Amino acid sequence: MDGRLANTWKLTVNEKKFIETALASNLRIDGRNPLEYRKITIKFGREDGSSEVQLGQTHVMGLVTGQLVQPYQDRQNEGTLSIFTEFSPMADPSFEPGRPGESAVELGRIVDRGLRESRAVDTESLCVLAGKLVWAIRIDLHILDNGGNLVDAANIAALGLSLNV
Incomplete structure (x- = not known):
């Protein structure tokens, strides 16, 4: 699906680092595990x-x-x-x-x-x-x-x- 329904954000350096850290530690941005629904x-x-x-x-x-x-x-x-x-x-x-x-x-x-x-x-x-x-x-x-x-x-x-x- 294209990005029309998704929110588009411009991420700050700190937000990018947070996301990278979450990915490296097997956590989603909202704190769920990768396989948690x-x-x-x-x-x-x-x-x-x-x-x-x-x-x-x-x-x-x-x-x-x-x-x-x-x-x-x-x-x-x-x-x-x-x-x-x-x-x-x-x-x-x-x-x-x-x-x-x-x-x-x-x-x-x-x-x-x-x-x-x-x-x-x-x-x-x-x-x-x-x-x-x-x-x-x-x-x-x-x-x-x-x-x-x-x-x-x-x-x-x-x-x-x-x-x-």
């Missing part, structure tokens, strides 16, 4: 269709909604799946309120591609009446804190929501 917590809300994922310091909340619509002409037997991401300005100083930025759009595309290519959501099963009525599923992901592994946390939240429909 971040703690993951997945919660499903009291309401159907809501979830919360915490992966280390990264925090993603999600909501899935659906509505019955007419199918697209070229996909008469398939429903639709749409992923939308929103970054809270409190999640990271580089995120700005307002229209979704490039990072939010890119994250949404990555999650969307992952769900589609893995066939985690069978769009044919969203068909109610061929050519007449299908489900349009919308997954909204709200990034509340970005402490690393953002793509993983967003994918886990979206997958959990898609299984909780």
Whole structure:
């Protein structure tokens, strides 16, 4: 993955030395061992269709909604799946309120591609009446804190929501 979702920092000499020392002593920057993973917590809300994922310091909340619509002409037997991401300005100083930025759009595309290519959501099963009525599923992901592994946390939240429909 390219660096568009990653924060870009200019490191000072002291920060570079800290990183080099951590690597030499088999520690990550956050103090974990090289093979130690971040703690993951997945919660499903009291309401159907809501979830919360915490992966280390990264925090993603999600909501899935659906509505019955007419199918697209070229996909008469398939429903639709749409992923939308929103970054809270409190999640990271580089995120700005307002229209979704490039990072939010890119994250949404990555999650969307992952769900589609893995066939985690069978769009044919969203068909109610061929050519007449299908489900349009919308997954909204709200990034509340970005402490690393953002793509993983967003994918886990979206997958959990898609299984909780």
